[in-house]
Amino acid sequence: MAKENSENLNKNLSRLVEITEWFNNQDEIDVEEGLKKVKEAAGLIRSSKSRLREIENEFEEIKKEIEKEESENDDNLEIPIN
Amino acid sequence: MGDKEDKIFSVSEYIDILNSELKKYRVKVIGEVGRVDIWQSGHVYFSLRDEKDKSVINSVMWRSRYGLFGIKLKEGDKIIAEGYSDIYKLTGKLSFIAETIELAGEGRLKKEYEELKKKLAGEGIFEESKKRAIPMYVQKIGIITSKQGAVLADFLSNIGSYGFKIKMIDSRVEGQSAITDLLSAVRTFREKDIEVLVIMRGGGSFESLQPFNNELLVREIADFPVPVIAAIGHEKDVPLVSLAADLEVSTPSIAAITLGKSWKEAAVFLERYERDIFDKFRDNMESAHNLLGRSIEAIRESCEFIIKRYKDIENNFRVSVQNFKNTLLNKRNNLKIYWGEILLGFSSLIKKIYQQIEKSESIIVAHNPERQLKLGYSIASVNGKIIKSIKNVAVGNNIDLMVVDGTIVSQVKNVKN
Numbered sequence: 104m105a106k107e108n109s110e111n112l113n114k115n116l117s118r119l120v121e122i123t124e125w126f127n128n129q130d131e132i133d134v135e136e137g138l139k140k141v142k143e144a145a146g147l148i149r150s151s152k153s154r155l156r157e158i159e160n161e162f163e164e165i166k167k168e169i170e171k172e173e174s175e176n177d178d179n180l181e182i183p184i185n
Numbered sequence: 186m187g188d189k190e191d192k193i194f195s196v197s198e199y200i201d202i203l204n205s206e207l208k209k210y211r212v213k214v215i216g217e218v219g220r221v222d223i224w225q226s227g228h229v230y231f232s233l234r235d236e237k238d239k240s241v242i243n244s245v246m247w248r249s250r251y252g253l254f255g256i257k258l259k260e261g262d263k264i265i266a267e268g269y270s271d272i273y274k275l276t277g278k279l280s281f282i283a284e285t286i287e288l289a290g291e292g293r294l295k296k297e298y299e300e301l302k303k304k305l306a307g308e309g310i311f312e313e314s315k316k317r318a319i320p321m322y323v324q325k326i327g328i329i330t331s332k333q334g335a336v337l338a339d340f341l342s343n344i345g346s347y348g349f350k351i352k353m354i355d356s357r358v359e360g361q362s363a364i365t366d367l368l369s370a371v372r373t374f375r376e377k378d379i380e381v382l383v384i385m386r387g388g389g390s391f392e393s394l395q396p397f398n399n400e401l402l403v404r405e406i407a408d409f410p411v412p413v414i415a416a417i418g419h420e421k422d423v424p425l426v427s428l429a430a431d432l433e434v435s436t437p438s439i440a441a442i443t444l445g446k447s448w449k450e451a452a453v454f455l456e457r458y459e460r461d462i463f464d465k466f467r468d469n470m471e472s473a474h475n476l477l478g479r480s481i482e483a484i485r486e487s488c489e490f491i492i493k494r495y496k497d498i499e500n501n502f503r504v505s506v507q508n509f510k511n512t513l514l515n516k517r518n519n520l521k522i523y524w525g526e527i528l529l530g531f532s533s534l535i536k537k538i539y540q541q542i543e544k545s546e547s548i549i550v551a552h553n554p555e556r557q558l559k560l561g562y563s564i565a566s567v568n569g570k571i572i573k574s575i576k577n578v579a580v581g582n583n584i585d586l587m588v589v590d591g592t593i594v595s596q597v598k599n600v601k602n
Contacts, residue, residue: 112538116538116541116542119541119542119545120541120545122545122549123544123545123548123549126548126549126551127548129552131573134554134564134571134587137552137553137554138553138554138555140549141549141553141554141555144545144546144549145549148542148545148549151538151542152539152542155535155538155539155542158535159535162531166528169524173517173521176517
């Protein structure tokens with residue numbers, strides 16, 4: 104599922120690049136087509152942002168766990184020698 | 186005698202009286218042996234004849250006695266017979282009842298001695314190899330000797346006090362009558378618990394030592410279950426008993442000294458051993474003391490070595506642990522650094538993506554035709570082609586005006602420059 108999402112995000116971003124390039128390259132904009140693309144791009148942007156937020160949240164979770172483990176390891180690092 | 190003179194005896198009674206009186210007169214008679222008859226019963230009948238006047242007395246020796254002395258009577262033998270006279274009731278004949286006999290005359294005795302010696306030697310009775318060693322530390326001693334005389338005192342005064350258990354059987358030691366005593370004593374001792382038997386008598390002439398040349402006695406001694414010491418004084422010819430004994434000594438005192446010797450030596454040995462033990466003990470103590478000293482020194486050195494080694498090991502261990510700890514800390518720091526880089530990289534990636542999205546968003550927004558329409562702009566087109574110049578239209582063309590909520594169709598009336 105994560106892979107799928109990750110692939111979707113990549114696809115979305117590529118598609119967005121395509122769309123923006125399409126707009127930049129149009130001498131004469133096909134309004135209907137432009138509108139379709141705008142709508143598609145809006146969807147892509149929405150879902151990409153949502154996916155990015157998910158990724159950020161997951162990353163935050165991982166970060167928290169790592170930092171917790173790190174602080175525990177810091178406590179355990181002392182090796183007593185008499 | 187008065188009563189007796191009147192008394193009338195039967196023949197038998199009278200012979201009984203005579204025999205009773207005759208028996209009291211035990212005598213030794215010397216004479217020449219006449220005819221010898223050995224009856225089937227084993228009893229020996231012979232006559233003794235006076236050398237000088239040829240007087241004769243008939244003699245009998247019962248079988249039980251005849252075998253004792255090792256003498257086979259032959260006519261012409263000169264013998265000394267010891268015994269008494271007796272009248273045989275059935276014939277009224279007087280006979281001398283010989284209880285012991287011995288050959289008279291040294292020459293004959295000597296000859297008998299040599300013959301017997303040769304015979305017994307032929308049987309191996311005197312073999313050195315048969316002689317048993319007198320055991321050391323003997324305690325139980327049997328003695329055969331006569332209480333008479335100094336022999337016993339001589340023996341006892343020389344034996345010493347080593348806890349001996351001495352049993353003694355008194356025996357006549359001279360004359361043929363001694364043979365029965367000696368045989369009986371030896372046979373008695375066979376059954377007694379003794380470790381050595383000593384037969385003793387003082388010195389004497391060849392004739393007086395005859396009992397000690399008795400064949401039966403010699404065989405008894407040779408066959409005695411424990412070693413036998415003979416201390417029979419003699420001149421030239423060694424008594425056969427002495428030859429058959431396991432040890433022959435010349436006097437009772439030497440016999441005593443022989444028996445006491447191992448004890449005496451033991452006492453000396455003990456004294457020496459005691460001294461040796463003390464010396465060795467002292468030496469051992471000294472050695473032990475030295476060894477102890479050396480051991481303590483060695484232990485002390487070992488301890489120091491061990492402690493030093495232990496300290497070295499402990500220090501090495503501490504250093505190793507510290508190194509390990511440092512390695513761990515380095516690894517951890519590296520991990521932190523990597524993690525920081527990951528955080529940074531990821532954040533920048535996210536940021537980059539956002540930026541890309543935002544850029545796309547702004548481009549999209551900028552190009553969104555709806556936005557223009559919402560602002561009140563409209564898009565005019567003729568036949569689906571957007572009108573960008575007056576050149577694109579002609580009067581009369583239908584123009585489609587796209588506004589935000591629909592399309593207005595209009596007609597070109599005029600074109601101005």
